[in-house]
Amino acid sequence: MIVELGHFALILALMVACVQAVVPMWGASRGDPVLMALAGPAAIAQFLLVAVAFGVLTWAFVVSDFSLAVVTANSHTLKPMLYKVTGVWGNHEGSLLLWVLILALFGASAAVFGRNLPARLRSRVIAVQGLIGVAFLAFLILTSNPFWRLEVPPLDGQDLNPLLQDPGLAFHPPFLYLGYVGLSMAFSFAVAALIEGRVDAAWARWVRPWTLAAWVFLTIGIALGSWWAYYELGWGGFWFWDPVENASFMPWLLAAALLHSAIVVEKRESLKSWTILLAILAFGFSLIGTFIVRSGVITSVHSFANDPERGVFILGILAFFTGGALVLYAWRAGVMEAKGIFGLVSRESALVANNVLLAVAAFVVFIGTIWPLLAELFMGRTVSVGEPFFNAAFTPFFVLLALILPAGAMLAWKRGDLNRVLRSLVPAMIAAAALALLAFAMQTGRSALGPIGVLLGAWVVFGAVVDLWSRTGRGGDRLGRLARLPRADWGKAVAHGGMGMVIFAVAALNAWKVEKVLVVQEGQSFELGSYSVRLDKVDQVQGPNYTSTMATMAVLRGGNEIFVLQPEKRIYPVQAMPTTEAAIGYSLLNDIYLVIGDPQAGGGWAVRAYIEPFANWLWAGCGLMALGGLLSLSDRRYRVAAGARRGAAQGVPAE
Numbered sequence: 150m151i152v153e154l155g156h157f158a159l160i161l162a163l164m165v166a167c168v169q170a171v172v173p174m175w176g177a178s179r180g181d182p183v184l185m186a187l188a189g190p191a192a193i194a195q196f197l198l199v200a201v202a203f204g205v206l207t208w209a210f211v212v213s214d215f216s217l218a219v220v221t222a223n224s225h226t227l228k229p230m231l232y233k234v235t236g237v238w239g240n241h242e243g244s245l246l247l248w249v250l251i252l253a254l255f256g257a258s259a260a261v262f263g264r265n266l267p268a269r270l271r272s273r274v275i276a277v278q279g280l281i282g283v284a285f286l287a288f289l290i291l292t293s294n295p296f297w298r299l300e301v302p303p304l305d306g307q308d309l310n311p312l313l314q315d316p317g318l319a320f321h322p323p324f325l326y327l328g329y330v331g332l333s334m335a336f337s338f339a340v341a342a343l344i345e346g347r348v349d350a351a352w353a354r355w356v357r358p359w360t361l362a363a364w365v366f367l368t369i370g371i372a373l374g375s376w377w378a379y380y381e382l383g384w385g386g387f388w389f390w391d392p393v394e395n396a397s398f399m400p401w402l403l404a405a406a407l408l409h410s411a412i413v414v415e416k417r418e419s420l421k422s423w424t425i426l427l428a429i430l431a432f433g434f435s436l437i438g439t440f441i442v443r444s445g446v447i448t449s450v451h452s453f454a455n456d457p458e459r460g461v462f463i464l465g466i467l468a469f470f471t472g473g474a475l476v477l478y479a480w481r482a483g484v485m486e487a488k489g490i491f492g493l494v495s496r497e498s499a500l501v502a503n504n505v506l507l508a509v510a511a512f513v514v515f516i517g518t519i520w521p522l523l524a525e526l527f528m529g530r531t532v533s534v535g536e537p538f539f540n541a542a543f544t545p546f547f548v549l550l551a552l553i554l555p556a557g558a559m560l561a562w563k564r565g566d567l568n569r570v571l572r573s574l575v576p577a578m579i580a581a582a583a584l585a586l587l588a589f590a591m592q593t594g595r596s597a598l599g600p601i602g603v604l605l606g607a608w609v610v611f612g613a614v615v616d617l618w619s620r621t622g623r624g625g626d627r628l629g630r631l632a633r634l635p636r637a638d639w640g641k642a643v644a645h646g647g648m649g650m651v652i653f654a655v656a657a658l659n660a661w662k663v664e665k666v667l668v669v670q671e672g673q674s675f676e677l678g679s680y681s682v683r684l685d686k687v688d689q690v691q692g693p694n695y696t697s698t699m700a701t702m703a704v705l706r707g708g709n710e711i712f713v714l715q716p717e718k719r720i721y722p723v724q725a726m727p728t729t730e731a732a733i734g735y736s737l738l739n740d741i742y743l744v745i746g747d748p749q750a751g752g753g754w755a756v757r758a759y760i761e762p763f764a765n766w767l768w769a770g771c772g773l774m775a776l777g778g779l780l781s782l783s784d785r786r787y788r789v790a791a792g793a794r795r796g797a798a799q800g801v802p803a804e
Contacts, residue, residue, distance in 0.1 A: 152217060155205025156296035162198035162253070163286040165191055169256070169279030173272035177344075185272035189260035192275050195282060196250075196257035203250045206295050207237050216302040219243060219295045225308040225723055227694040232314045238322050239313040241443060241459075242295035247323065248439075249285050251330040255359075256282065259334065266355060273341035274334075281333055284466045292459050308694065308723035317377035325370030325397055329435040331363025332400060335407060336432035339425045340474055343481045348421045353414035356428065358782060360411065364404040365778035371397050372771035383729030383744045385664065385759045387767060390539040395518045396438030399511045403431040406507040409500045416562060417497055418488035423504065425478060425485060433471035434511070439463055441518070492564040499557025503550065510546040517542065551605040551652055554645060555612020559619060573619060577611035595660060602656015609649030617642040636784040644777025650770030654763045663760035670753040678760045680741060681705045687745070687754060695719045697730075700745040700754065704734055716745040733761075740764045 169191035176184025206219075210233050215221045223240040224233055238244040256278035263271050289295075338356040342348045374394065379387045388394060407427040413420040440463045491497035517534045524532045555577060559570045585604035592599055620638055621627040663678045674683040683703045690697040697717045704712035712734035719728045734741035739762050746755030 151205055152209060152214065152296055152298070155202040155209075156294070158198045158201040158205070159286065159290055159294075159296070162195050162202065162249075163283065163290060165195045165198060166279050166282035166286055169195060170276050170283050172276075173279075174276040177269040177272045177276070180269075182268065185268050188272040188275035188279075189264075191279065192253070192256040192260040195279070196253035199246075199250045199253045199286075202296075203237075203246055206243060206246060207234065210234065210237050210243075213306065215304070215306055216298055217295070218297045218299050221299060221303055221306045223309050224306040225694060226305055228308060228314070229693055231316065231319060232309055235313070235319045236309045239309050239318065242289075242293045242297075244322060244326075245285070245289050245293050245443075246295050248326055248330060249282065249289055251323075251326050252278070252282055252285060252333060255330060255334050259337075263355075270341055270345060270347075270352075270355075273344055274337045277337035277340045278333065281337070281470065284469070288459075288462050288466065292462055306723075308721060311695070311719065311721040311724060311726050311728045312381065314694075314721075315377060315381050317373055317381065321370055321373040321377055323370075324366050324373060328363050328365075328367025328370050328404075329397070329400065329438065331359065331366055332404060332432040332435050334359035335363065335404075335428040336470070336474065339428035340477065343425065343474075343477045343484075346481060346484045348414070348425060348485050350415045350418055353411045353424065357408065357411045357415070360404060360407050360428075360431075361778055361782050364401065364408060365775050365782065367397065367401045367404060368771060368775045368778065371401060372768060372775070375771075376768055379764070380731050380733055381728075383731045383757075385662075385731075385742055385744070385757065385761070387658065387764065390517070390536050392441050392518050393438075395514050396441045399514050399518075400431055400434045400438060402507045402511040402514070403427055403434055406504045406511075407431050409503050409507075413497050413500050417491060419491065419497060420501070420504075421485040422482065427504070427508070429471065429474045429478060433467065433474075434515075436463070436467040436471065437515075440467060491562070494560065494567050495565045496557065496560040496562050499553060499560055502553055503557065506546045506550045510543055510550075513542045513546070514539065547652070548605065551609050551649070554609055554648075555616065558612070558641070558645065559616050574612060574615055577608060577615050580611050581605075581607035592661065598656055599660030602653050602660065606649045606651075606653025606656065609652060610646045613642040613645040613649065616645075637781045640777045640779070640781030640784065642777070643780060644774045647770045647773025647775075647777060650766050650773060654767035654770055657763040658761060658767065661760075661762040665756075665758045667756055667758075668749050668751075668753040669756045673753075675756075675758075677741070677758050679706060680760070682741075682743070682758055684754065684756065690717075692719065694723070695721045698745065700732075700743075700756075702732070702743055704741050704743075712741055714741065714743050716743045718745055718747075735765060737765065738763065 169188065172184050173188035173191070176182070176187070206217075208214075209217050209220050210224055211230070213220065213224060213226050213233070215224075219240060219242045220236075223236045223243070228236070232239075236243070238247040256275055259271070259275050259278060263274070266274070335356055338352065338359065342352050371394075374397070375387050378384075378389065378394075407424065410420050410424040410427055414424050440460060443459055443463060517539055520534050521532050524530045555574055556567065556570050559573065560567070581604050584607045585600045588603040589597075589600040617634070617638065618627070618631070620634055621630040665675065665677055667675060669675060669684045671684055671686055674681050676682075681704075683705065685701045685703055687698060687700045690699045697719045699715050699717045702714050702716065703710050704714060714732035714734055716732035717730035719730060720726070721728070729744055732743045734743075739760050742759040742761050744757040746757065748754055
């Protein structure tokens with residue numbers, strides 16, 4: 150009976166979403182306050198109904214209700230409770246329900262926190278959110294119903310994909326979806342503005358907090374996914390340019406461009422057309438990511454579904470929303486006339502360069518991701534696009550972005566003095582060059598990638614520090630003024646500093662990594678850089694729902710034992726699937742990364758060992774970027790209500 154309640158709640162949510170999509174939009178076109186007022190209650194009701202459905206599905210997983218097909222396919226009575234809960238979104242149907250839940254959450258948030266928005270704009274934004282909800286609820290109910298019953302329930306389930314039975318996967322998908330779906334708010338604001346025929350500074354102020362929140366969630370989600378791939382897959386890397394990784398990276402790049410472009414609209418009433426286009430494309434690429442993950446057209450180690458029919462449905466959603474928005478964009482081109490004029494050397498120009506580099510980088514990733522599909526469809530050839538292509542094609546754009554970022558952030562609006570800015574950045578240049586020379590002097594027989602990464606990363610970090618310090622003015626008590634700077638200024642500096650750390654860590658990991666693959670006998674030692682690694686023993690261990698071959702390995706340096714690591718090779722009997730559990734010794738400067746393989750015919754065990762330099766700096770840099778976004782989001786000037794009050798006071802043009 151409880152399961153039927155969840156199913157019924159989903160159907161009711163679809164009906165409410167239809168009302169939410171139609172009635173407020175109609176009311177806005179007629180100027181009817183009663184009809185427009187229905188937007189908020191409808192959005193909240195839709196969220197509550199979807200939350201009931203999600204709660205029911207979670208209950209079914211917790212109690213192992215194998216009368217549901219999705220529980221049977223993705224759970225097991227012996228599975229730990231944490232993975233029973235995460236199993237709710239560790240599959241296509243449940244993850245799509247989570248997507249719809251978060252979509253409804255953003256619609257309800259717009260209803261609650263957007264009460265001071267102009268009535269027509271608010272009702273249209275919520276109506277567009279409702280229309281997106283209609284599409285995904287219909288997709289969920291018609292093709293991916295999580296409440297589908299089995300006529301004869303089995304005694305036990307088939308277990309969750311072993312790769313997903315990991316704490317990192319408990320948090321990675323929800324954060325990623327908060328980012329993916331959060332971009333729907335930027336899309337809804339863009340479509341509402343196009344319908345209304347008004348794109349101005351007030352609109353940019355309203356849309357920025359939603360975009361910033363989505364970007365922060367995407368940053369956290371991508372970082373968690375990268376960290377999971379690093380320690381779970383056992384491949385000794387943090388990023389593999391996998392199609393599903395790329396599916397989240399492309400919207401992140403476009404959301405970053407949108408954030409910076411909206412600043413120009415807010416400050417200078419320029420780049421209106423480009424900003425609206427970015428808002429459409431950012432959500433469009435989120436839908437493309439959904440298509441990649443759920444259609445099965447592109448193979449990935451962590452895609453959710455392999456069903457072309459579902460892919461066609463998602464493709465229809467993508468075509469309707471992205472195509473429809475672009476048609477509306479073309480029709481309303483005349484209302485997006487830029488007012489601000491700026492010189493070639495100005496902060497506006499630097500932000501334009503930032504946007505171009507981020508957008509082209511996203512396009513490069515997109516081409517590399519879909520090229521195997523295009524080659525197979527139109528040329529009948531099977532091709533593979535891997536890490537060499539992405540590194541060669543993508544890296545130059547981020548190198549240029551890092552070079553211009555510190556100076557561009559400090560240029561004045563309208564007309565800037567580049568010489569003055571560069572003079573103030575001389576200390577940052579000297580410090581970055583000194584660190585790069587130190588790295589070059591310390592490394593022997595290696596490529597220039599490491600020193601270049603040090604130079605770029607340090608340039609961005611020190612440039613952010615100089616930018617922040619320059620805002621304290623001159624004279625005494627500069628530290629006091631520094632502490633009193635707006636949170637948005639601190640957020641920008643922290644986020645840019647985090648990006649510098651990421652650039653450095655990526656270069657260090659690629660340039661200075663040490664790798665060994667060898668066969669080791671029990672009791673035997675081998676050298677790994679300046680470390681010595683000894684294989685003490687290999688045991689067979691029984692886990693709660695798996696059997697494990699567990700090695701015990703000691704890591705020594707200078708004769709002193711610093712780590713005892715236990716890499717595993719697990720077998721999950723229900724799915725008969727092996728997984729590799731790397732053992733990692735974490736430290737500030739180096740990670741020791743060990744993987745145990747299969748026993749060898751001549752005796753001994755296959756072992757892969759790595760030194761991963763500055764790996765923790767990568768996760769710390771991602772954390773700083775997210776923290777910077779949160780600091781900016783906490784600035785009262787960036788809250789929706791603050792901008793909305795000013796916008797409401799200006800009124801809304803009559804239609």
